[in-house]
Each structure stands twice: as structure tokens, then as C-alpha cells.
Amino acid sequence: MTHEELRELLAPYALDALRPQEARDLETHLAACETCRRELAMLREVAGDLAAGVATATPPAALRARILDAVTPRPRVVSLPRLWGVGLAAAAALVVVLVGLNVSLNRQVTALNRDNRSLNEQLTAINERLGAQERVLALLANPASRTTPLAGSVPANVRFVYHHETQQGALVVSDLRDPGADLVYQLWLVAGQEPVSAGVFRPIQGRSIIVPVSADFSRFQVVAISVERGPTGAPRPSAAPILAGSL
Amino acid sequence: MAPRAGQDEDENTLLAQTSRRDPGAFAALYDRYGAAVYSLALKMLRDRQTAEEITQEVFLAIWRGAREFDPARGSARAWILSLAHHKSVDAVRRQRLRAAEPLSETVAAQGDVADEAVHLVADAQVRKALEGLSDGQRDAIAYAYYGGYTQQEIAERLGVPLGTIKTRMRDGMQKLRTTLRPLMTGSDG
Numbered sequence: 001m002t003h004e005e006l007r008e009l010l011a012p013y014a015l016d017a018l019r020p021q022e023a024r025d026l027e028t029h030l031a032a033c034e035t036c037r038r039e040l041a042m043l044r045e046v047a048g049d050l051a052a053g054v055a056t057a058t059p060p061a062a063l064r065a066r067i068l069d070a071v072t073p074r075p076r077v078v079s080l081p082r083l084w085g086v087g088l089a090a091a092a093a094l095v096v097v098l099v100g101l102n103v104s105l106n107r108q109v110t111a112l113n114r115d116n117r118s119l120n121e122q123l124t125a126i127n128e129r130l131g132a133q134e135r136v137l138a139l140l141a142n143p144a145s146r147t148t149p150l151a152g153s154v155p156a157n158v159r160f161v162y163h164h165e166t167q168q169g170a171l172v173v174s175d176l177r178d179p180g181a182d183l184v185y186q187l188w189l190v191a192g193q194e195p196v197s198a199g200v201f202r203p204i205q206g207r208s209i210i211v212p213v214s215a216d217f218s219r220f221q222v223v224a225i226s227v228e229r230g231p232t233g234a235p236r237p238s239a240a241p242i243l244a245g246s247l
Numbered sequence: 248m249a250p251r252a253g254q255d256e257d258e259n260t261l262l263a264q265t266s267r268r269d270p271g272a273f274a275a276l277y278d279r280y281g282a283a284v285y286s287l288a289l290k291m292l293r294d295r296q297t298a299e300e301i302t303q304e305v306f307l308a309i310w311r312g313a314r315e316f317d318p319a320r321g322s323a324r325a326w327i328l329s330l331a332h333h334k335s336v337d338a339v340r341r342q343r344l345r346a347a348e349p350l351s352e353t354v355a356a357q358g359d360v361a362d363e364a365v366h367l368v369a370d371a372q373v374r375k376a377l378e379g380l381s382d383g384q385r386d387a388i389a390y391a392y393y394g395g396y397t398q399q400e401i402a403e404r405l406g407v408p409l410g411t412i413k414t415r416m417r418d419g420m421q422k423l424r425t426t427l428r429p430l431m432t433g434s435d436g
Contacts, residue, residue: 011416012398014329016336017391019399041321044329046424050392051287051328053373059285063299067281067306068274124311 001025007036014043072232105130132212139168150225152243160223160245162213171211171223176203184230188237189215189247190222198223200233220247258323259316266313273310276327281306284331290367291335291395292342301338305331332392339395364393376426384419387412 006029012018013026030037108126139145142163150158156176162169171187179185184202188195198213224241228234258279264272284305289298308330316326365385368374377385383405390401398416402409 008413008417011420012391012413014420015388015391015416016333017396017398017401017416019397037320041325042424042428043420044321044325045428046420047332047392048322048325048328049370049373049376049423049427050368050388051332052283052324053368053370054290054393055283055286056369057282057286057289057298059281059299059302063285063302064277064281067277067303068270070303070307071270071273071310 001029003029003033006033007039010036010040010043014040014047069232105133135166135168135214136170136210136212139163139166139170142166146247148223148245148247150223150243150245152225152241154242156243158225158243160247162217162247164217167214167216169213169215169217171198171201171213171225172208173201173203173211174208178203178205179227182230183227184233185225186228186233186237187211187213188222188224188226188241189213189217189220190224191220195224195237196220197233197235200228200230202230217247222246255322255324259318262309262313262316262323262326265310266316273306276309276323277306280324280327280331283328287328287331288335288338290364291339291393297338297342301331301334305334308334336395364389367393372427376423379426380419380422381415383407383411384415384422387415388419388423391416 006026009018009022009026013023018026030040105126109130139161144165145161145163147159147161150156150160154177157174158176159172159174160169161172176185179202184200186200187198189198190196196215198215199211201209201211203209222244223246224237224244226237226239226241228238258276261272261276265276281302285298285302288301288305289295292298292301305327309327312330316323320326365374365377368377377389380388386405387398387401390396390404391398396404398412399409402412405412
């Protein structure tokens with residue numbers, strides 16, 4: 001198609017009135033044509049006016065809750081066999097486990113890449129897990145990472161590993177009893193008197209878990225765990241922490 | 248449309264924060280655009296349940312795809328609403344495929360969709376701008392944008408050559424632009 005012919009497709013494209021093949025042809029052209037991109041940007045603003053012009057209905061409040069809930073971060077807990085003991089001393093062993101996981105995830109990514117875009121969601125989820133695991137891997141293998149044990153009112157083997165510069169941290173839970181039905185543990189980073197939630201988790205009996213955390217740790221003095229109502233935890237701690245450690 | 252330069256910048260920031268997984272910024276975007284997305288889907292699909300599903304789909308796509316937004320290629324508002332329209336059109340077309348209705352008959356049975364669509368536009372400025380178009384331009388744009396029809400389907404329905412529909416869409420959109428966005432300059436103006 002000539003430039004003029006492609007340019008004629010811009011208005012129908014902005015109105016979503018092209019057949020899929022025509023839309024793809026135009027998209028290929030757009031990638032290379034600054035003039036058409038600018039023209040399309042303008043047409044999209046006008047199309048946006050057509051969309052905004054119909055706004056009269058109020059969506060139900062439950063929809064808002066559902067959508068926001070769907071994106072509420074739940075830490076991707078990495079579960080490891082108890083055998084590993086999970087201290088920094090075991091970092092080498094952890095590296096082996098996580099590298100194994102990465103290899104298998106990488107294979108899945110490669111396989112998914114070959115597939116079409118309906119698989120994009122799975123790909124995103126796997127990439128996110130992969131990213132989280134890579135960060136934990138780097139953190140535990142880093143000799144500059146610091147470790148603080150958490151102690152308090154319950155018997156536990158829990159430590160927090162963190163690295164200032166990369167702002168990566170991980171709570172390593174080797175032994176902690178079940179919080180009880182409908183309850184979760186919630187991790188807090190405390191700056192002065194101000195606790196900030198770093199996610200919720202439930203321990204897996206007989207296994208170690210790792211809760212990845214990203215934060216500017218220099219802002220915080222204390223890391224603490226409280227028992228909160230599941231599944232999402234509380235905006236602020238509802239009771240005194242059961243475990244705490246200083247950063 | 249009202250000047251909105253500050254608002255654009257603000258929303259670009261909200262999208263950037265959303266791309267960094269900030270649920271607060273995402274909630275703020277929902278509070279600004281949830282009703283617009285839902286209303287558009289409801290108008291096009293005429294079913295609350297489906298409109299809710301589309302709204303959810305659109306916002307999850309915003310959450311996952313916010314990093315693909317490029318402020319150099321238009322406003323956050325245009326990006327979000329074009330996503331909403333795209334998903335609504337997909338749903339309309341799927342619905343028609345399922346119903347296996349010949350498109351020209353569907354349109355005929357529904358009476359004058361284009362006219363009805365224009366009357367249902369709530370915003371007085373947008374409605375007025377649409378009324379300022381020629382009948383042919385208005386029909387082409389309303390069938391496409393609010394009806395979810397392709398340019399070929401519209402040409403067939405109206406019994407005019409495809410080239411004419413393209414011209415009407417282009418001229419109509421240009422005219423809407425001069426009415427609704429007099430300060431905006433396009434590549435040829």
C-alpha cells in the first residue's frame with residue numbers, strides 16, 4: 001500500500017473499524033512513520049472525547065473492590081525444603097535450587113514465547129516469579145547482604161536478609177507455627193513510629209519459605225511481624241508484634 | 248473540551264507509578280476512569296454483567312501494561328479510553344459472532360443505531376459536535392465507534408463505496424477535532 005492509502009486507514013483505526021489484517025498493516029507502517037503516529041495521536045484524543053461523552057453510568061462499588069483486590073500485591077513466596085536450613089551459610093545450596101527453578105522457568109518462557117499473545121498473561125506471571133527469584137538469589141548470594149534475626153513472644157526461626165544498595169530484602173522463615181484459621185502473618189517495616197506493610201504470608205509446615213521485599217531499608221529501623229486477619233492483612237498493625245528485629 | 252494540561256501530566260505520573268506496581272496510583276486511575284470505561288462498555292454491549300467484565304479486563308490490562316504507555320504518543324486519557332474501546336469492540340464482535348446474526352439485518356432490526364447513539368451521548372459538547380457533522384460523516388463515525396462495525400460492514404449497510412466511508416470518517420474526525428479540540432494541532436494543521 002502507498003503512504004496515502006495507509007494514511008486513509010488512520011481514522012478507521014482510531015475508531016477501531018479496521019479488519020485485523022488491515023490494523024496489522026497499519027501498525028507496521030506506524031512503527032516507521034512519525035507523521036502518521038502524530039496524526040493518530042490526535043485522532044485518539046478525539047476518539048477519547050467520543051468515549052468520555054457517554055459517561056453516565058456508575059459502576060457498582062463491588063467492581064472497584066474486585067479490581068483493586070486483583071492487583072493487591074501478595075508476596076510470591078518461595079518454598080524450599082527444610083533440609084536446606086536456610087541461613088546465609090546455605091546460600092550456595094540455595095543458589096543451586098534457585099538456579100534449577102530459573103532454568104525450568106526459563107524453558108517455560110521460551111516455550112511460551114513461541115505461542116501467540118493469548119499466553120501473555122501466563123508469560124507475565126512467570127516472568128514476575130522469575131524476576132522475584134532472581135532478586136532473592138542475588139540477595140542471598142551477596143556477601144554485602146545483612147542478616148537480622150527476629151525474636152519475640154513465640155518460638156521461631158525467622159531472619160530478615162537485606163541489602164541497602166539494591167533495596168532488595170527477604171524474610172526467611174525456617175520455623176514458625178501456623179497463625180490459626182483465617183489469620184495470616186503480616187510483615188512490617190517500621191520508620192520511627194510509622195509501620196509500613198511489606199506483605200502477608202502463611203508458613204508452610206515442614207518447609208522454609210522466603211518472602212521477597214523491596215524497599216529503601218535505610219528509612220526503616222525495625223522489621224516486625226504481627227498476626228492479622230487473612231487473607232489480605234490490615235492497613236496498620238492491630239496488635240503488638242509477635243516478632244521483631246532491628247535493621 | 249476543557250483545558251487539561253496539568254491533568255494530563257498528573258495522569259502520566261499515575262500511569263508511571265502504576266507501571267511500578269503502585270496500588271494507590273492504580274486506584275486513583277480507577278476513580279478517574281472507572282465510570283467512563285464502564286459507561287462505554289455498557290453503551291456498546293447493553294448488558295451490565297458484560298460491562299463489568301470488560302471494565303475489569305481493561306483495568307487489569309492497564310495494571311499489567313502501564314509500562315507500554317508512551318506519553319509521546321498521546322495522553323494517558325486517550326490511551327486508557329482507547330484500550331476500553333478496543334476491548335468493548337472485541338466483545339461486541341464476539342457477541343455478534345455467537346449470535347450468528349447477519350450484520351446488515353441486525354442493524355436494520357435495531358432501527359437507526361447511529362441516530363440513537365448520538366442521542367445517547369450525555370456530554371452536551373460532544374453531542375453538539377456530532378450534530379455538527381454531515382449525516383454521512385456522523386453515521387460512519389457512530390456506527391464504527393458506538394456500534395463496533397468495521398468500515399466494510401458500514402459501507403455494505405449504507406450501500407456506499409468503501410472509499411466514501413473512509414473519506415467520511417477522516418473528514419468527520421477532522422471536524423470533530425476542530426470543534427472539540429480547537430487548540431490541538433495535527434500533522435496537517
